[in-house]
Structures are given as C-alpha cells and as structure tokens.
Amino acid sequence: MVNIGPLSLPDFPLLLAPMEDVSDPPFRAVCKDNGADLMYSEFISSEGLIRDAIKSRKKLDIFDYERPVGIQIFGGDEEAMALSAKIVETVQPDLLDINFGCPVKKVVTKGAGAGVLKDIDLMVRLTTAVIKSTSLPVTVKTRLGWDHDSINILEVAERLQDIGVQALTVHGRTRCQLYKGHSDWSWIAKIKDNPRITMPIFGNGDIDSPEKALHYKNTYGLDGMMIGRAAIGYPWIFREIKHYFATGELLPSPTLKERVELCRKHLHKSVEWKGPHTGIFEMRRHYANYLKGLPNIKEFRARLVVLNTAEEIDAVLDEIIVAYDGFVFERTPIEIINYHEKCPV
Template sequence: MPNIRNIQLPDFPLLLAPMEDVSDPPFRAVCKANGADLMYTEFISSEGLIRAAAKSRQKLDVFDYERPIGIQLFGSDVETMGECAAISTEAGPDLIDINYGCPVKQVAMRGAGAALLRDIPKMVAMTAAVVKNTPLPVTVKTRLGWDNDTLNVEEVAERLQDVGIEALTVHGRTRVQLYKGEADWRLIAKIKENPRIKIPIFGNGDIDSPEKALEYKTRYGVDGVMIGRAAIGYPWIFREVKHYVTTGQKLAPPTLEERIAMCRMHFDKSLEWKGPKAGIFEMRRHYAHYFRGLEGAKQWRTRLVDAENGEQVYAILEEIAASDAVLVG
C-alpha cells in the first residue's frame, strides 16, 4: 500500500486536487462522502499567512471528517515557507504539501508555484526548510518542467526525496502548457520505474472517467491518481473510479434525486462554514455543474443563482425534485 508514513491509504488511492476557490471544506465534504481517499486545502500563500491575512488563515480550517487532509503551501521565500510550515502544523492537518506546480501568472511571476522548476537548488532548499519545521510528513505537487526544454521532473523527484519528502504528485504538463493540450504521463512513469525512488508517486492530469483512471493505472504504474476538475459538481467520480478499478463494471450515473441531495449537502456545508451571505454567494459557481444535462438546467441555474437566502434555495431544489425534468446527458 502507498502509505505516507503513518497515513494509511488503500492500494490505489484517489486524491482530490487542491483547486483555488474550489477545494474548500464544503466541497471537500461532498468529495469525501463519495470516496476521496486523501484531500488537500486550497493552496495557501506563505506571505499571506505571515501577514495573518484573513483569507489565508481561514484556509487553514480542517475537520476530522476530512482526514487524512493536507495543507498546501506556496511561496517564493525559503525562510517564510519554513515558518509557515510550523504555523500550518498547529492547525492539525495530517501532512504538509508544497505547491511547485501552479502555473498561473500571478503566482509564477512572483517566483512561486511552477516558477521553482527554473531554480532547482532553491526548490531543494525550500523543501528542506519545510521538512525541518514540521514533524508531519511533507509531500510535493509539481509539473514536468517549465517548458519542453526543461523537463527536469526526474531530477526533482530524486533531489526532493533526498531532503525528506514522503510522496510526490506530478501533473503531466509543463508550466507553459497551463491546462492546454493532453497531459503526458510518460515521465511520471519513468519516475515510478526509477529504482532510487522509494516514495509513492501519484499522477495528475486529465483523469475524467473511470476508464481513463484504470488505463493510466495499468499503463503508467502510478501508486494512485489525483482528480481535479472532473470532481467539480460531480463528486461521484471517486466512487465510480473505485468501483470500476475493483470490478471492471461501470456504475450507473447519479439520479436526479442524488444530484439534488448532494447539492443540498454542499449548500448546507457552505452555509455552516462561510455563513449565510458568503455561503450562498460561493455556492453559485457550483449549480451549473450539479445539474449539467438536466432538461431546463439553464432556468433552474438562473433561479438558484438569483436566490437571496437559504429558504429560497431549498424551495427551488424541492421544485426541481418535484418537476418532470429528466437527465439527458
């Protein structure tokens, strides 16, 4: 089993990717309910934590029902990242994860995220500082390299293992690719095949169906897969992958009743964590995903987005349940 120190994981664990403005506790709750084995917070700015910025501090919230859960950090300063590892440890996660993969301009141009792929010595020093400042397991998420001329993830894997990381997740794209094109898992497989590598290697990128998860497991030999965008509004992807990998059979897609129930659970958790105003506002981005393929989905989504309080949202969900709308996709 690809355990991470004392964190017990199944034979082929499914990880929920840390996604900015998505992977908050309400979203993690519905993914956990559907079989996610290991989850991470949204990535947290080390500079924001040092400044005690409210948004960064709130992202430290973790709950027992989420375990095992990792707090993911990003930053450009070695010393600051070490300090933030200690701060994050106090929040009580099961591990600390370092983001060396975020490709967005606002992060990379400040020397954080995927930018560290252009400065491997600094990446190694930063990782060592994080390991030194927490008793928890430290893991890393990164990419193949900055661009096709700097595909250095094999070197990265060895050097980061040498300074103490206990698992590595690799997204099969370069920073320059952003999220375009098809993810290339061949280098991920080479890391896994490297006899020097003893830590679990997880693959990320384009896992959007049970068939692809099993195909990539077989073809590339990874210890597990990380699922991101495919879980938005469809947390059932985790249970479907688990069932397919185990049995070779596809589960039936969720019924309308299941979609409504899961949307309501997500909404309840959002109100509980964010409060009525922010909780209602932040759920608005999820409705289109939950009801994708439903006849009349656009009008239902519009009404849900326009709802001003929880009572209105619950009433609209009841209307959807009572309607004769059917799922067509």
C-alpha cells in the first residue's frame, strides 16, 4: 500500500492529473470507471475562493463515487492560501494539493504555480500556511525547477517534507520547457533515492502507453505515476496500464461502440453537472479526442460542435456507430527510450 497521511492507496497507484478545463467531475467519472486510483480537481485560485467567485466555488464539487479525490489550489499570498484551505476543508476531500507547477504566464506572473520555483523560501511559507490551516493531508505538485540551470527539486523535496507535506508529485520538466521536449524522470528518481525522503514520490510527464508506463515504473523506482494529457479522450489508459503491469499483455483497443458510449456518458454527466447550455458547450472540446483515428470523421465532428441539445448529439453519435460498423482501431507502435537521455539542455 501507498499511504498519504490516513489515506491508503494500492501499490503503485495511477493518479489522474489536475488539468484546467479538463479534470472536472464528468471527466473524473469516466476516468474512475477505467481505473484511476486517485483523482484531483482542476486547480482552483485561492484568490477566487476567498472572493467567493462562482467559477472557483463550482470547482469544489466532489462526489462520493469519485473517492479518493483531492482538491488542488494555487496562489502566491500566504493569507489567501490559508483562508482557501479552510474553505476547501468544508467540502471534505480526501486531501488538499498545492500547485507549484503550472507554467502558464498568467499564473506565473502572479507569483503562483511554477513561478514559486524561483523562491523556495516563499514556497515553504505558502505551504506552511496551508498545513497550519487544515487537518487534511497536504500534498504538492511541482516541476524540476525554473530552467535547466536552476533545477532545485532535491532541495524542494526535503524542505517540503520537513514542514509536513505528505506526498510529492513532480512533473519532469522545468517551467521554461512548458510542455515541450521530453520529461526527465532521472531527477525524480534522485528524490526517491534520498534516504531522508519517506513521503511517497509520484512521477508525471510523457506517460501515454502501457509499455512506457512499465518502462518508467521499472527504471525509476517511484511510488506511483500521474497521467494527464494521455487520458483526455482516452480514459482507458488507466485500465490498460494496470492490465499490462499484471499480465505483460496489451488489452485490445476499445471498440468503436465503447468509445462512443463513453463519450455519451461524459456528455450526459457534463449536462447533469453544468446544465444543458454550459455542459454541451464545454463538451465540444472532447469529441475530437474520443473519435481520434476514425477516417473521414471531420463531417461528424463539425456537426457535433454546433448542436445544442443532448438529444441531437445522441442521434449523431448513433449515426457514427452505424457508419463505422466493423471498424477496428489499431495500436501505434511505441518506441521505448530513456527520455532523460534526450532531455534538452
């Protein structure tokens, strides 16, 4: 078992990453169905929470079927982070996660997310303020450092553990890499190899196939891994990785009907949670991913993104099942490499 405070997870758990505009309850529901062991909310602005911003408060919604689930917050002000931690605790998630890894400019320029990697003392103060304000287990997600010349994750890990952080997830890129190049998990392995480190260490970045997941598991010796972009439109990746770990065999790709029906479930969960207008509008970003690999699908996608009722969308999804009856999805061969050897300087 892997323990995060009082929370017990299975050996080598698979975590769903907190992704802005993606990791909402409808998306988490389909990932849970397919084997995600621990999931996180979208990241939530501490300033938004204490201002009672509607969008931020809505992101606090969690449901019992999702558990265990964590809520992630970000910010650059100690008082705001402390107050937001108290607000988060009222909805009783299983843990509270702090985002010190988001690389986008609008977050970094506010001294939050990956911007804090330039000031470890500030990171420690912010984290301490959160820990003192909640009884929930507090975890952190961050990156290797600001850039290749200032990788400071080894110091960060020790100092965060020393103040009471219960688990650490590291995306194996620097802030300056954004999402380009390859992630470098060798630095994450160095954290785990540190005899002072006793909290669970999870790796994140580039996990997009069962083969790669097993290769990284065996190579870097971490406590688990977090999967983000590869799960968008393909939540089956969790069950496929678990099956490959257990048997060494690849599951068949999900059938056309499986893909369409899971897309349909995602749609209806979205409408149920957000209402028909917003639920349908925000679902439009997902169709291309669910239908990826189908030849000549452009016409159907074009229709899906302009329809305004779930009934109309259901009808088009039914048409797709009929139109592509018998189509078999093929796997793309995966090249297994040691990515840290190619990590750009």
